[in-house]
Amino acid sequence: MRELPPRRPGPYHQRRRVLQRHFDRLIAQAEALQPTDPATAQDIWARADQLAADQAAWVPLANTASAELLSRRAGHFTLDADSGPQIDQLWVR
Numbered sequence: 001m002r003e004l005p006p007r008r009p010g011p012y013h014q015r016r017r018v019l020q021r022h023f024d025r026l027i028a029q030a031e032a033l034q035p036t037d038p039a040t041a042q043d044i045w046a047r048a049d050q051l052a053a054d055q056a057a058w059v060p061l062a063n064t065a066s067a068e069l070l071s072r073r074a075g076h077f078t079l080d081a082d083s084g085p086q087i088d089q090l091w092v093r
Contacts, residue, residue, distance in 0.1 A: 016055075019051065019055060022051070023048060023051050023052065026044055026047055026048040026051065027048055029041075029044050030044040030045045030048060066083065068085065071092070073092050073093040074090060074091070074092050075090070075091050075092075075093070076089050076090060076091055077089075077090055078090075
């Protein structure tokens with residue numbers, strides 16, 4: 001089996017690494033200031049939260065797929081443009 005050379009990180013990974021370091025610095029600052037200056041720490045927590053939200057992955061929350069169950073006796077089942085069954089085209093034995 002041939003061994004592949006390690007991949008060099010592309011610009012996306014380099015940018016992500018820079019953002020991760022910035023995020024880590026914000027968290028460290030907020031944790032250090034929390035006991036002595038909670039108001040400033042709160043502002044830093046808010047910036048860190050916004051940075052995390054901006055970089056979060058998108059996950060679909062809806063699935064528009066549908067399933068139609070038919071009898072073996074049914075035939076010529078078709079859907080219209082709105083994904084509704086065309087009843088007038090359906091036949092049953």
